Amino acid sequence: METKYVRRGAGFRDGLKGAARCLREGGLVLFPTETVYGLGANIYRHDAILRIFSIKGRPADNPIIVHIHDRGETEELWTDVTPIAERLMERFWPGPLTLVYFRKQSVDGAITAGLDTVSVRMPSNTIAHELLRLASVPVAAPSANLSGRPSITAFSETKMEMGGMVDYIIDGGRCRYGVESTVLDITGKEPVVLRPGAVSLESIRKVAGKVSLHPAARGSIVAQEKLPSPGMRYRHYAPVHATLYLFEGVRARERMLRCFEAVKGKRRTAMLVTAESEINAGDTYIMGSALRPITISRRLFSMLRLLDSEGYEIILSLGIDEKGLGLAVMNRLRRAATAINPEIIEFQR
Ligand code: TXA
Ligand code: MG
Numbered sequence: 452m453e454t455k456y457v458r459r460g461a462g463f464r465d466g467l468k469g470a471a472r473c474l475r476e477g478g479l480v481l482f483p484t485e486t487v488y489g490l491g492a493n494i495y496r497h498d499a500i501l502r503i504f505s506i507k508g509r510p511a512d513n514p515i516i517v518h519i520h521d522r523g524e525t526e527e528l529w530t531d532v533t534p535i536a537e538r539l540m541e542r543f544w545p546g547p548l549t550l551v552y553f554r555k556q557s558v559d560g561a562i563t564a565g566l567d568t569v570s571v572r573m574p575s576n577t578i579a580h581e582l583l584r585l586a587s588v589p590v591a592a593p594s595a596n597l598s599g600r601p602s603i604t605a606f607s608e609t610k611m612e613m614g615g616m617v618d619y620i621i622d623g624g625r626c627r628y629g630v631e632s633t634v635l636d637i638t639g640k641e642p643v644v645l646r647p648g649a650v651s652l653e654s655i656r657k658v659a660g661k662v663s664l665h666p667a668a669r670g671s672i673v674a675q676e677k678l679p680s681p682g683m684r685y686r687h688y689a690p691v692h693a694t695l696y697l698f699e700g701v702r703a704r705e706r707m708l709r710c711f712e713a714v715k716g717k718r719r720t721a722m723l724v725t726a727e728s729e730i731n732a733g734d735t736y737i738m739g740s741a742l743r744p745i746t747i748s749r750r751l752f753s754m755l756r757l758l759d760s761e762g763y764e765i766i767l768s769l770g771i772d773e774k775g776l777g778l779a780v781m782n783r784l785r786r787a788a789t790a791i792n793p794e795i796i797e798f799q800r
Contacts, residue, residue, distance in 0.1 A: 471585030483623020489592035520583035545575035547649035629749035670785030690759035699770030
């Protein structure tokens, strides 16, 4: 199929109108948000929702976030609005906080993957906001990557991933945060973070008081028990060709360097480090500054895609502090990393 591109500059406004009309009428539109690019469909078009699953290769048991531009739209989605929801929406919407709450029966079961909840967020990105306003229907939108791959955080990455598969692709340049929204479950007595993201746990606690972090939300591999967020079950964000190994904890820097020395002659190996790590051997890539985790989150997924396309077989990455956006960054790195390979374990000693 032919994909229409809406580029910045002259004609953008008309292009956006065309995309909104198409979205409303059941087409699929790839659009920028402040977190990552999304692949959107009208929530009232079951056929379009199913197309999202099929294009992404997404498992049917993984529910999709509904995007809105006006708080009133929650009435079509949630059974009611609790005081805690009110406070969170007041403080964080529009912005990268997704709230999971009990759904109305009328919400398409494909969007919610059969759960009794539906997740909702109101993006702050002005292009996303305008698209949603013009479409004037709530829009279900997962991240616009193929299932399991790193999310798309720049317009330049959209064509290779989804060109020819969707109706419209809208140019929004590079996404501000580069990691997805924070997913917060507010169905219980105390809110629970299911996925750390662009809104920090610390800032949510300032508004909601006691907030817990789901044990699986830090990103380490957990047992196959029933997880509240189906997305937690799958390995995610992984480069296609390269294998990523993450070094965190005691003497992570030294362990990683020793590993690099041992592997580099045998396999094409890159290191992904922070500016502060003072590592500058060949094939070293700086993720950003550990002092400002947004400089890391913003480029993280693009870095993984870049290293993959550069033909590296092994990526050794240094972990960062789990403060602020660092928690989301570590969740993504852990989930992109491979369970430790015995060969690498040997090098780590
Ligand atoms: O920033 C974002 O959230 C981006 C942009 C496009 O808005 N979207 C995004 O969607 O990251 P996706 O589909 O890649 O990730 C949504 C996550 C999944 O882990 C999914 O399992 C979880 O949210 N989720 C969605 N609805 C849920 C629900 N009702 N209950 C629990 N988890 C839910
Ligand atoms: Mg995703």
